[in-house]
Amino acid sequence: NAGVTQTPKFRVLKTGQSMTLLCAQDMNHEYMYWYRQDPGMGLRLIHYSVGEGTTAKGEVPDGYNVSRLKKQNFLLGLESAAPSQTSVYFCASSSARQLSSYEQYFGPGTRLTVT
Amino acid sequence: AQSVTQPDIHITVSEGASLELRCNYSYGATPYLFWYVQSPGQGLQLLLKYFSGDTLVQGIKGFEAEFKRSQSSFNLRKPSVHWSDAAEYFCAVGNTGNQFYFGTGTSLTVIP
Numbered sequence: 001n002a003g004v005t006q007t008p009k010f011r012v013l014k015t016g017q018s019m020t021l022l023c024a025q026d027m028n029h030e031y032m033y034w035y036r037q038d039p040g041m042g043l044r045l046i047h048y049s050v051g052e053g054t055t056a057k058g059e060v061p062d063g064y065n066v067s068r069l070k071k072q073n074f075l076l077g078l079e080s081a082a083p084s085q086t087s088v089y090f091c092a093s094s095s096a097r098q099l100s101s102y103e104q105y106f107g108p109g110t111r112l113t114v115t
Numbered sequence: 116a117q118s119v120t121q122p123d124i125h126i127t128v129s130e131g132a133s134l135e136l137r138c139n140y141s142y143g144a145t146p147y148l149f150w151y152v153q154s155p156g157q158g159l160q161l162l163l164k165y166f167s168g169d170t171l172v173q174g175i176k177g178f179e180a181e182f183k184r185s186q187s188s189f190n191l192r193k194p195s196v197h198w199s200d201a202a203e204y205f206c207a208v209g210n211t212g213n214q215f216y217f218g219t220g221t222s223l224t225v226i227p
Contacts, residue, residue: 004158030213031213033215035217042121042217042218042219043159043205043217045214045215048214050213092159094213094215096213102147102166102209103149103161104149104159104161104207106158106159107158108157109157109158
């Protein structure tokens with residue numbers, strides 16, 4: 001049981017390049033989330049998904065796209081990277097079924113630098 | 116709209132001293148409240164959570180938190196801090212739609 005995994009762990013992009021971050025969870029969770037973490041700003045929600053095939057915008061969605069083609073995977077895409085997207089990205093998942101398990105499980109993060 | 120405020124950006128305590136980290140939330144209904152800890156370069160680990168019932172909740176690593184509805188607060192406490200507790204601490208509130216809102220975090224430094 002690996003929990004939530006993220007690939008890659010580190011990435012450097014040039015302005016204008018594109019990339020996809022992959023999040024995978026093996027807990028059969030319905031909900032998945034992408035956050036970015038910047039100094040002094042805590043975690044801000046980019047996009048989230050309440051189930052396979054569905055996605056929704058969070059607090060800071062501009063410049064990002066997501067897809068949830070399979071229940072266990074949640075992809076975050078940057079079509080044209082900008083220096084303002086330099087950040088640490090965290091994926092998380094949670095279950096909708098039991099109140100006792102109502103919490104988020106986080107991946108280890110992806111550190112992205114855009115030059 | 117939900118929001119979380121952690122008024123202390125940075126706190127320094129001596130090893131063995133007591134600790135209290137403040138968290139205030141804004142939410143119309145009964146909140147689901149969480150405290151997470153993040154060590155440098157790591158993801159977030161859940162310390163404890165409150166859903167209902169006893170307002171004093173116990174968590175891992177000797178932490179506890181008290182929910183005070185009248186003050187809209189969920190402060191984190193530990194009676195005796197260890198050097199390994201140095202980390203970033205985040206308070207979060209969740210709603211019934213499985214959406215979570217995080218505070219900006221409190222950085223804890225522990226001095227010998």
